[in-house]
Amino acid sequence: MVVRKYTKGELKRPLAGFWIHAAFESPGTDYEEDRISLDEYVSHHPEATFYVRVTGDCMQYSGIETNDLLVVDRSLTPLPGDIIVAVLNGQHILACYIEFMSKIYLMPDNPKYGPHAVNEFDQLTIEGVVPHTILNQRNHNHVRINRLQQLLCVLRKDLPAGTPG
Template sequence: MAVKLTERQQQILDLIRNEISRTGFPPTRAEIAHALGFRSANAAEDHLKALAKKGAIELTAGASRGIRLIPASDNGPAHAFDHVSSTLRQMLIPLVGRVAAGSPILAAEHVEREIGIEPSLFSQVPDYLLRVRGLSMRDVGILDGDLLAVKKTPDARNGQIVVARLGDEVTVKRLSRTGNRIELLPENPDFSPIIVTPDDEFSLEGIAVGLIRTTTLQ
């Protein structure tokens, strides 16, 4: 039998699903608090912990926006053995270069190392991780030194966070398309949008599907 959620817990769960569908990322505690009118992010955290206890989500320590949806099941919470087994099913993902989340810089062309990750942490299985530099995407929780999980694709929906290439330079921004006009938008008012002109050599290298925040991988 499925665990019953309160009305507020269902609202939060729906918000998480919608945000992952829209951007590829779960919302932050602050975003949940703002959307639902809580006074502080701590109130959102309390509801998230309750959802985790009921088996609707999984909270991951050390991962920015570390909220993972757990598929609904009529059989109740998964057996502890299943949970332990899932943590062992890691895959090796290459850490490629360092992508600027501010002024674009040249991406390193070699793989620095391979990192073992649990694929279910992300909205889609990433093809690689990119190390972020700068603070132009600060307001969506992408900070200097973070590892951005990227799914390779030459196309993206309007509003998605993308890894874009302009000439030989690479940057992380939010994609904005209006007719034939393309802009790469920062998420920090201290930075200016990048307008892509017809003369620019522009391509999409991938979409962001998650984030790992760590101070141990340098």
């Protein structure tokens, strides 16, 4: 994993004055009501927050892919199941933090990679917990297209014989 650290800025972006529903919404609700600071939204401790860009597929099944931006909060103590950024034996890693029977495991979320049981010979420094990710939705188009193709195959089976499609 390549880690590129981004510093927080004081720039506040417009925040629309409505909640977006995961269904069809009236276009008449398009108005600007307030301003939002991304730093304030993603962390209760902006001074302890930094951003990294992801390279690699170790957390692909958690929906984290190459070029996604991670919010990393140094003020949070990792809990089992948290995604963390850490330095393991001199190398930056991204993994799911697991505690089991008094041992720490660093678990990728991709079956191509196995878990790492941290032992007494490892040098582990947890850089922070990832409470939020900023996804590039265009990188995830292939997932939606695959689901659409699966749906179309199911619908096609239910069509009466002789129906074009």
